[in-house]
Amino acid sequence: MKVMNFRISPDSKYRWVLFIFLVIAQFSVCGYIAWRWHNIQVDGIPYQWKCIPRLEQSAFGTDYIRVVFPEDTTKWLDDTEPRLHETIYVYISRDDKGVIQINGASAHKPPVGEDYMNASVVGYGDSIVQFLVGFDRYRIDPAKADGIYDIGVSDSVIASIRMKKGEGVIEGIFVNGMPLEFCGSEAEKTAESLAGKAAGKPAASVKTHILGSAMVPPKQQNVE
Numbered sequence: 001m002k003v004m005n006f007r008i009s010p011d012s013k014y015r016w017v018l019f020i021f022l023v024i025a026q027f028s029v030c031g032y033i034a035w036r037w038h039n040i041q042v043d044g045i046p047y048q049w050k051c052i053p054r055l056e057q058s059a060f061g062t063d064y065i066r067v068v069f070p071e072d073t074t075k076w077l078d079d080t081e082p083r084l085h086e087t088i089y090v091y092i093s094r095d096d097k098g099v100i101q102i103n104g105a106s107a108h109k110p111p112v113g114e115d116y117m118n119a120s121v122v123g124y125g126d127s128i129v130q131f132l133v134g135f136d137r138y139r140i141d142p143a144k145a146d147g148i149y150d151i152g153v154s155d156s157v158i159a160s161i162r163m164k165k166g167e168g169v170i171e172g173i174f175v176n177g178m179p180l181e182f183c184g185s186e187a188e189k190t191a192e193s194l195a196g197k198a199a200g201k202p203a204a205s206v207k208t209h210i211l212g213s214a215m216v217p218p219k220q221q222n223v224e
Contacts, residue, residue, distance in 0.1 A: 051159040
């Protein structure tokens with residue numbers, strides 16, 4: 001069988017056609033992702049889910065947080081065992097406070113009217129399936145991310161998420177009820193300054209040191 005040898009000359013007009021097509025395709029993908037995120041954020045059902053945030057290094061520096069959800073196991077509702085990396089549906093509901101409740105997982109979507117999460121199987125045994133959801137990143141300004149170093153095991157860390165048709169987005173991360181962006185050193189200075197102006201005197205530090213940073217990379221130190 002003869003293989004067709006397709007080559008574009010540097011001076012060919014098709015080179016520009018291909019370039020324009022690739023640019024349009026890239027912008028279309030980015031536009032679709034942004035539209036889907038906005039659509040879920042506007043119409044999705046709100047949930048609260050306990051989480052563990054971790055700083056991650058991207059190609060452009062530390063500009064996002066990887067969100068780990070410790071509650072990642074549930075009972076398997078089907079007779080047939082799931083396969084590794086298989087896409088499954090995790091049945092969920094909310095309690096009176098809006099906290100997510102995991103009600104089992106299946107290879108089939110729940111009845112109409114019940115909510116669910118799309119997930120991937122990462123482990124299975126004794127009728128218990130371990131799963132991984134697709135929404136695990138939270139974008140944050142690197143200058144406001146240092147509050148993650150003070151998070152400890154005794155703190156309440158909640159991710160505010162929205163779900164729609166199995167897809168989810170993370171709207172915010174809250175530490176003891178306070179947005180993570182306001183838990184860093186810069187936010188503390190601002191809060192102290194505002195409190196001092198209101199009281200007419202310097203304010204005492206109100207930040208509580210919440211735990212070692214075993215879950216996050218160490219802060220970079222300037223070496224003289």
